[in-house]
Amino acid sequence: MKDIILQGALLTALVGLVAAVPTTPTARWSNSTSSSTSSSHASPAPSTPTAIAVSVPKTASSKPTGSSSVPHSVITPGVSAALHKLEEQPGSSSGAVLFSSSGAWLTVPCNAPGMTDIRFGPAERWKTADAQEAWDQAMAGFVKDLDTPGNQNQTFDTWAFNAFHSRDYPMCWSYMSSNCGTVTCDEAGGLAAGFLILNSLAGLHNAVNIAYQSLMLAQDIVTDSMASFVSTFTSLPDQTNSEAVKWILDSLSFVVGIGSAFSWNVFIKEAKIFSDDNYRGAWKDIFNGAIAYGINFGKDSLSAPSDPKATLSEALTSIQGEFLKATVDNLSGFLENTMAAADQQTRDYLTTMVQNGDAYQFLNMSYLGNGTGKALRDATVQLMWGRLISVAWQISPKKMNPFILRVDHRDYKCGSPVEHTAGGFPLGDYILPSTAAKTQWCDPQGNTWFLLNANYDCDHGRNTPNGCLGQGQSPILFQELAGGTTDTLDGKQWGGITLEDIITSSYAGFLANGGKNGYGLADNTSLVINKDWSGVVDGGLPFIGGIRTPGFFNYTICLNLTEAVENIDKKVWPPCGTVPNSDGVSPSVNQQGYAPGWCGIHISQYQKNDLAANPLPEYQAAISIFDGAGNALAYATKQPIDPAIIIKSKLPYDLIVADSSKGDDLCFWYGDQYWCTDDTNVHHCVMGGWDGATKARQGNCGFSCPNPTSNPPKSATEQVPKGAVTAYMGTGTATATAVPPVKTYAKGSCGLHVRQYQKNEFANSLNPSPDYALEMALYDGKMTLIAYMEKTYAPQGQWLSVQGPLQWQVQASTGAVDSDPVYMRYGAQSWNSNSKQCSGDWFNNGYRDIACRFDC
Incomplete structure (x- = not known):
């Protein structure tokens, strides 16, 4: 049942989304001029036909069907008169508005430059009119008036129309209202800000009205095709089937709430309100609110047909009609609740939708022709058939798998x-x-x-x-x-x-x-x-x-033919497991030398202040990059991430790694992608626990690595920390030596940390070879890491070296048995792990650590 409720929320959110995207509107301006100015410029007013007057069906009341769920009352006679009797406040421009007001917006007429030029979009007009300041003051006045006796049940739209001396009882909270149409500048007190604010409220009303009209058209399309649908997607005869009806009810209840998300998305795409992606964060909260509203009030909105002998197509028609009605009720209920602005959340929703002229553009949308209404109708039909196809395969008497x-x-x-x-x-x-x-x-x-x-x-x-x-x-x-x-x-x-x-x-x-x-x-x-x-x-x-x-x-x-064949042949359902076997589908390697697709990162991270694992006072990490086919592309050796390192590879963009929090979480940048190691959802990061023996932990993340494009991606959502340096790179093999990017170092007493791995260590797999292996980290006089060498096999008598920016190489070699020291030299200096300038421990768990100082 949860699935069904969820899909209802999807359609409700769909209807809501259609309304929010910025373009220059094509609304025509009326010829009326502002009473507050003497200029010959025309007062802007979107053409009246865009505000749809909806006739109320005989079975409908004057309020939306779902309004019984909304916890506020309809405006009662006398409220408007009471508002007009409010005492004039200081700074209210001689009664231009009925709330405490001040600022430049009170002097901006509708024919001001930037208001009447069709080349200026809603955001520019909103700014020209100082409408945000007007809105904030109006909302503050509304909240204050809520405490006035007799005004507790007023909705914001009624209050605002009255406060700007416009028409009484616009009822913009009701998608059926015919009184919430386009407002001329004269009807907004001659103020550009008032004109934009009132028409924004009318725009929100128009958006839900369009949704209603479009959903009714969708219902006609689905109803006319229902018998054909049954015969196409099931082998059921068109006869009574109570079990099938139950499946349908459960499935469509799922989309009663989700439907509003579909709707709002269509509004946004069609209205083209936004010139960039900055809107998404604010509007996402509104959509989530619409979905939650749809789920909460749509749980029990569907019921079986009243005729128990209804055929399957008749039952489907009846249920989908209830589904569309429930979707309309959810949208209208959300509109009513939001327009009431009875709490801070709905006031925030309303503010987000009107600011920058977003909702103002909804007036320029119609359910007629090939515009928004058609897009919404098509999206609704697609949602309905998509869900019903899944249901049809479930209820078919010839089992569909x-x-x-x-x-x-x-x-x-x-x-x-x-x-x-x-x-x-x-x-x-x-x-x-x-x-x-x-x-x-x-x-x-x-x-x-x-x-x-x-x-x-x-x-x-x-x-x-x-x-x-x-x-x-x-x-x-x-x-x-x-x-x-x-x-x-x-x-x-x-x-x-x-x-x-x-x-x-x-x-x-x-x-x-x-x-x-x-x-x-x-x-x-x-x-x-x-x-x-x-x-x-x-x-x-x-x-x-x-x-x-x-x-x-x-x-x-x-992902594997054999697994599917064997399970079906053995009557096992489903034919593949939760984690299916994979044939290892590999994208082809492109001209840049990598396989595009979903790339991977492997992370080895080491605890700080640990002589054995990492003597530095900060975490170190070694990072490998793999392409979409799992091929290794780059390997950054074990090193500190402070504040960030740049890992270069065959990929078109560098991978940047940061430890800006100074904790054990790492964050990554690639092109326009940004994520951290706690992102288990989109980038599927999985970090293991710290190993008490090795003082390290392992982890993996993924990221999108498509083919390079001619247009570079936008910047990531988070700015890369300053001071990022090129990472020390290695091959990740036993012969890897690092070439540090630094050119200078602090002279004095340098440090060398050597980890020696015992040979023939089969038990822990650290070094199963017959030779010792060494890992070396080189530090300058201020104990800054300046060079690093990965674990490398060290046969007796063979010198391994690191150098970095030092004048000579720092070299080390091993003896024949565990009791032999590690021998080291730098220029004319030579010493071994038993010398006074070194400290260390004995072999434990397959390795030992040695720290030495020498003059550099």
């Missing part, structure tokens, strides 16, 4: 005929060529994704009456789903849904779940899949991905 199989481009060329391949890749043994041709989608890397029905009705090696054997005398285990083919889901029918949509959403959920099946769709998720399918990222707004949102479709992902 949907799953997705990925096949590497090296094993099968996408789009080519599938044939029996004895001794080769046996895909054609288990699927008919005709089925394969219409159940596949090719990704940009050339891999093939099949949307399939797992056939559990075949007995291996037995030619059953339904023609079970395939080309290689093996059972046909992969069949097509009813309607789940490219000729049905062709992007034109059923809301434009395609196989790519279903596969994308399912695989995105798989990625969001850390490469595991069983993802649970969150009711406020803003995740979207990358264009190159390498991972998921935060899209900024709930359900911005529509039906491709991770988990909207949620079918098992199989």
Whole structure:
């Protein structure tokens, strides 16, 4: 049932999203002039037809259907008169407004430069009119008046229209109101700020009104096609089926709240209000509020048809009608609650939606033609059919077992005929060529994704009456789903849904779940899949991905043909495990020398102030980078991260690592991506615990590494710390030596830290070779790390060296047995681990640490 409630919230949030994106509006201006000015400039007013007057159905009351859930009363007669009787406040410009006011906005007329020029967008006009200052003062006045006897039940829209001497009872809180239309400058007291504020409130009303009109059109489309839907996506006869009705109810209850997220997203995309992505943070809170409202009030909004003998298509029609009605109620309830501004949260919502002229642009939208209304209608139809397709495959009497199989481009060329391949890749043994041709989608890397029905009705090696054997005398285990083919889901029918949509959403959920099946769709998720399918990222707004949102479709992902074949043949469902076996699909290496996709980072981090692991007073880390195919690209040797290091590789951008918090958390930058080691969601970071013996811990993260583009990405959300230096690099092998980037050092008494690994250490795998291994860190006179050498094999008598910026190399070699010292030298100086200038311990857990000083 939770899934069903969640999807309802999705559509409610969808309707809400349509309203928020910046462009220069195409609204025409009226010829009326401001009564407060003598200029010949026209007063701006969006054309009246954009404010839709909605007739109230015979069965509807004067308030929205869902208004009973809203905890405030309708405005009562007398409130407006009481407001007009408020005493004039100082600075109120001789009664220009009915609240305490001051500032330049009181002197800006509607025909001021920047207000009447069509080249200026809403944000510029909002700034020209000083409308934000006016809004803040108006909201403060409204809050103050809430404490006035008789005014406790007023809504902000009624208060504001009255405060600017405009019309009485606009009822902008009701999407059915015909009195909340466009306001001329004269109707706003001649003030540019008042004009923008009142029309912004009217714009919010218009957005939900458009949603209502569009949802009704969507209902007509779905209703007219319901009988055809049943016959296409199920093998059910169109007759009474109570069990199927229960499935449908559960499924659609899920989207009653989520539907509003779909709606708001459409509004935002169509209105094009925002010129950049800065809006996402503020509007995300509003969408989450709309979704939460939809879930809270939509739980019990659906019910079975009153006629127990209703056919399946009749039942579906009845239920989807209730679903759309519940979505409208949720949107109107959210509008009513927000316009009431009865608490700080709704006042914050309202402020976010009107500031910078965002909501003002909603007046320029219509449900007619090919504009916002069509986009919202299409999105609603797509949401409905998308959810019902999943339900249809659940209730079909011929059992449908949907799953997705990925096949590497090296094993099968996408789009080519599938044939029996004895001794080769046996895909054609288990699927008919005709089925394969219409159940596949090719990704940009050339891999093939099949949307399939797992056939559990075949007995291996037995030619059953339904023609079970395939080309290689093996059972046909992969069949097509009813309607789940490219000729049905062709992007034109059923809301434009395609196989790519279903596969994308399912695989995105798989990625969001850390490469595991069983993802649970969150009711406020803003995740979207990358264009190159390498991972998921935060899209900024709930359900911005529509039906491709991770988990909207949620079918098992199989990455290995053998696993799927064996499990289906053994009657195991699902055909692949939570962590499926993988054929290791590898993207091709590009011209830059790396395989694009989802790259990886391995982190080895060492505790500070530990003689054995890390004598420095700060953490050290060694970091490896791997490309989308798992190939090693770069290795930064063990070193301090203070404040940041730059790791160069074949990737088009440097990986920057910082330890700005001075704790054990690390943060990363790559292109426009930023994350830290506590990001377990988008970048799937997993950090292990500290090992008491090695004083170290291991971890992994991932990041998107697509092919390079001609346009560099935007900056990451967090600024890179100043002072980042090029990292000490090594190969990560036994012969790695570091070349430090520093050119100078502090002279005096330098330090050398040597870790010696015992030979033939098979128990702990530290050094199973017959030779000792040494690891060396070199510090200058101020104990700053200036050079480093990774663990390297050191046969008896062979000198290993580090140098950094020193004049000569610092060298070390080992003896024949454990009791022999480690020998060291620098220029004319020579010493060993038993010398007075050194300290250390005996071998423990396979190694020992030695610290020495020498003149440099």
